[in-house]
Amino acid sequence: MNFQDIIKQGIPSVLPEPKAYPAGANRAPKRKDILSAEEKQLAVRNALRYFPKEWHAELAVEFAQELKDFGRIYMYRFKPNYELKARSISDYPAKCEQAAAIMLMIDNNLDPAVAQHPEELITYGGNGAVFQNWAQYLLAMKYLSEMAEDQTLHMYSGHPMGLFPSSKDAPRVVVTNGMMIPNYSQPDDWEKFNALGVTQYGQMTAGSFMYIGPQGIVHGTTITVMNAFRKVLNKGESPKGKIFLTAGLGGMSGAQPKAGNIANCITVCAEVNPKAAIKRHEQGWVDELVDNIDDLVARVRKAQENEEVVSIAFIGNIVNVWESFLAEDIFVHLGSDQTSLHNPWSGGYYPVDISYEESNRLIREEPDLFKEKVQSTLKRHAAAVNKHTAKGTYFFDYGNAFLLEASRAGGDIMAENGIDFKYPSYVQDILGPMCFDYGFGPFRWVCTSGNPADLDKTDAIAAQVLEEIMANSPEEIQQQMQDNITWIKDAKENKLVVGSQARILYADSEGRIKIAKAFNDAIERGEIGPVVLGRDHHDVSGTDSPFRETSNIYDGSRFTADMAIHNVIGDGFRGATWVSIHNGGGVGWGEVINGGFGMLLDGSSDAERRLKSMLLFDVNNGIARRSWARNEEANFAIKREMARTPKLKVTLSQNVEDDILNKLDFK
Numbered sequence: 001m002n003f004q005d006i007i008k009q010g011i012p013s014v015l016p017e018p019k020a021y022p023a024g025a026n027r028a029p030k031r032k033d034i035l036s037a038e039e040k041q042l043a044v045r046n047a048l049r050y051f052p053k054e055w056h057a058e059l060a061v062e063f064a065q066e067l068k069d070f071g072r073i074y075m076y077r078f079k080p081n082y083e084l085k086a087r088s089i090s091d092y093p094a095k096c097e098q099a100a101a102i103m104l105m106i107d108n109n110l111d112p113a114v115a116q117h118p119e120e121l122i123t124y125g126g127n128g129a130v131f132q133n134w135a136q137y138l139l140a141m142k143y144l145s146e147m148a149e150d151q152t153l154h155m156y157s158g159h160p161m162g163l164f165p166s167s168k169d170a171p172r173v174v175v176t177n178g179m180m181i182p183n184y185s186q187p188d189d190w191e192k193f194n195a196l197g198v199t200q201y202g203q204m205t206a207g208s209f210m211y212i213g214p215q216g217i218v219h220g221t222t223i224t225v226m227n228a229f230r231k232v233l234n235k236g237e238s239p240k241g242k243i244f245l246t247a248g249l250g251g252m253s254g255a256q257p258k259a260g261n262i263a264n265c266i267t268v269c270a271e272v273n274p275k276a277a278i279k280r281h282e283q284g285w286v287d288e289l290v291d292n293i294d295d296l297v298a299r300v301r302k303a304q305e306n307e308e309v310v311s312i313a314f315i316g317n318i319v320n321v322w323e324s325f326l327a328e329d330i331f332v333h334l335g336s337d338q339t340s341l342h343n344p345w346s347g348g349y350y351p352v353d354i355s356y357e358e359s360n361r362l363i364r365e366e367p368d369l370f371k372e373k374v375q376s377t378l379k380r381h382a383a384a385v386n387k388h389t390a391k392g393t394y395f396f397d398y399g400n401a402f403l404l405e406a407s408r409a410g411g412d413i414m415a416e417n418g419i420d421f422k423y424p425s426y427v428q429d430i431l432g433p434m435c436f437d438y439g440f441g442p443f444r445w446v447c448t449s450g451n452p453a454d455l456d457k458t459d460a461i462a463a464q465v466l467e468e469i470m471a472n473s474p475e476e477i478q479q480q481m482q483d484n485i486t487w488i489k490d491a492k493e494n495k496l497v498v499g500s501q502a503r504i505l506y507a508d509s510e511g512r513i514k515i516a517k518a519f520n521d522a523i524e525r526g527e528i529g530p531v532v533l534g535r536d537h538h539d540v541s542g543t544d545s546p547f548r549e550t551s552n553i554y555d556g557s558r559f560t561a562d563m564a565i566h567n568v569i570g571d572g573f574r575g576a577t578w579v580s581i582h583n584g585g586g587v588g589w590g591e592v593i594n595g596g597f598g599m600l601l602d603g604s605s606d607a608e609r610r611l612k613s614m615l616l617f618d619v620n621n622g623i624a625r626r627s628w629a630r631n632e633e634a635n636f637a638i639k640r641e642m643a644r645t646p647k648l649k650v651t652l653s654q655n656v657e658d659d660i661l662n663k664l665d666f667k
Contacts, residue, residue, distance in 0.1 A: 096149045334394055
C-alpha cells in the first residue's frame with residue numbers, strides 16, 4: 001500500500017506485526033506508576049476499544065506490558081510505516097484542501113526532526129502530545145481524508161470523536177486538550193487520566209498542530225534577549241562578549257542559542273539530556289558542545305576576551321554552571337531558565353549531582369525521592385542565582401514556572417511583600433508592555449507546497465508590507481517595527497527552518513491582516529501555493545496564564561480565563577479553519593488556559609473575508625482586555641484600532657486617582 005492508501009485505511013484490516021523501537025530514538029521518560037490494579041485494567045479496556053474483538057486477547061497482553069514499562073499505552077505496533085514529515089499539500093488524499101492542510105500540519109508535529117519524542121507522539125516540553133496513541137493518529141487522518149467542506153472533526157484530547165455535519169463557514173476541526181473539571185486539574189490528575197487514556201497534555205502548539213520547530217519561539221526569545229540587554233547596557237554598547245546564561249535545549253527551549261547569536265552575545269545553555277543537545281548542534285541551532293565544567297569556564301573566558309558571538313551547549317546541570325561561574329568570578333549579564341518546569345516530576349527538570357540515567361530511574365521507581373531531590377536542587381539553583389544578581393546580573397523568569405516551583409520548594413525568591421516574586425517574568429518587563437499590549441505577537445505561516453522558493457517569496461512580501469506600515473506608524477511602535485523588519489529580512493540567513501517551510505514573525509493586527517491579504521493575493525495570481533496561517537498560543541489574546549502571558553495584568557483578573565475562551569469561540573465563528581483550547585502549556589497543567597487557530601489561505605475572496613474578520617478579533621480581543629486592566633500601552637493601541645475600525649466599540653477604563661483611594665479607611 002502507498003502512503004495515501006494507508007491514510008485512507010485508518011485502523012488496518014490486518015493486525016500489524018510488533019515493531020522494534022528505533023535505535024537512537026529519544027524515548028520519552030517513563031511515567032509514574034500511579035494507577036491501581038483496577039484502574040490499569042480500565043486503561044487496557046479503554047485502549048482495546050479502537051480494535052476488532054478478535055485482536056483483543058493478543059493486544060491486551062501487549063498493552064498491559066506497555067503500561068507497566070512506560071506508564072502509558074502508546075500502541076507502538078500501529079505506527080504507520082511511511083515517513084512522517086510535512087509533505088506537499090497536494091500529496092495528501094483529501095476531498096477538501098482545508099483537510100489536507102491539517103494533515104500536513106499534524107505530520108510536521110510528528111516529524112523526528114521536529115518532535116522531541118516522536119515514537120510517543122510528543123512534540124515538545126516532555127509531555128506536549130499531538131495524540132495519546134497511534135490509533136488516534138490513524139483514525140484522525142482517515143477522517144480528514146474523508147472530510148467534506150460541510151463537516152467538522154471534533155477532537156477530544158487526541159481522540160477523534162467523529163465527523164459531524166456543520167457548514168462551510170464552520171471550522172473543519174475543533175480541538176480540546178486536557179479540559180478538566182477544575183478540582184481535578186492537579187499534576188497527579190494528569191498522570192492518572194492520561195494513563196487511563198482519557199485526556200492529554202497538548203502543551204500549546206503540539207496538540208493544536210501548529211508547532212514549527214524551535215523557530216516558533218526564536219523570534220520572541222530574540223526580542224526578549226535584545227531588549228534585556230538594552231535594559232542593562234549603556235546606549236550604543238554592544239552585547240558582544242557578554243553572557244546570557246540559561247538552560248534547556250528541548251522543543252521550545254532549543255531556540256535560545258540561536259536567539260543569542262542573533263542578539264550578538266555569548267549564550268551558555270545547559271542541557272542534561274545529551275541527545276537533545278547533540279540534536280540541536282547537528283541542526284545548527286547551537287555552535288559548540290562542551291561536557292566538562294572546567295572546559296566550559298575556559299571557553300567562556302576566551303569568548304569574553306575576544307568579544308565573541310557564540311552559543312555553547314553545556315551537557316550537564318545548570319546549577320553546576322551558576323555555581324562554577326560564581327566561584328570563577330565570571331560575570332553574567334543576563335540569566336534565565338527554560339527547563340520544562342511545567343512538568344517538574346516527570347523529566348522536565350533534573351536534580352543536580354545525579355546522573356541523567358539515574359534520575360530517569362527515580363522518576364519511575366522512587367518518585368517521592370525524585371521530587372525531594374528536584375526541590376532541593378531548585379533551592380540551590382535559586383540561591384546561586386541570588387548571588388549572581390547581587391553582583392548585577394539581570395535575571396528574568398522565562399515563563400517556564402521556575403520561580404513558581406522554586407517558591408513551592410522553599411527557595412529564596414519571594415519579594416519583601418511575601419506575595420510577588422523578587423524577579424520579573426519576561427512578559428512583565430519586556431514582552432508585555434513592548435509587544436502584547438500593542439498587539440505584537442508571534443504570527444506564523446507555513447508554505448504548504450513545501451517549496452523553499454515559496455517561503456522566500458512570502459518573506460519578501462512580509463518585509464515589504466511592514467516597511468509600508470512603518471512609514472506611517474506612530475513613534476510608540478517604531479522600535480518594534482524596525483526590529484521585526486530586520487528579523488524578516490535576515491530570516492533566511494539565520495537558517496531557522498526545521499521541518500515544514502515555515503516562518504515566525506512578530507506583528508500587530510494591522511501587520512497580520514495586511515501580510516495575510518498580500519499572501520492571499522499572491523496565491524490568487526499563482527505566484528505561491530496555499531499558505532496556512534497561525535500563531536503561537538503565547539500571544540496577545542490566546543492565553544490566560546498568571547505567571548507568564550498575563551503576568552503584566554494588575555487588576556486582579558490574571559487568574560481568570562475568560563479571554564482565552566472568548567478567543568477560541570470568536571475565532572471559530574469568524575473563519576478559522578481549525579481552533580483549539582487547552583488546559584496546560586508552558587507553565588503547567590492547571591496553571592493556564594490557552595488556545596489557537598489555523599487558517600488556510602487559498603487565494604479566494606472567501607479566504608480574504610475570513611482573514612480580515614478573524615485576525616482583527618484574534619488580536620484586539622487581547623488588547624481590549626489589557627486596556628481594561630489599565631495598561632497604558634494597550635489603551636493607546638485599542639483607541640488607535642477603534643479610530644480605523646468604526647464597527648469596533650470597546651469599553652474603556654476610567655482610571656481613578658490614587659489620592660482618592662488613599663483616603664479610604666478599610667480598617
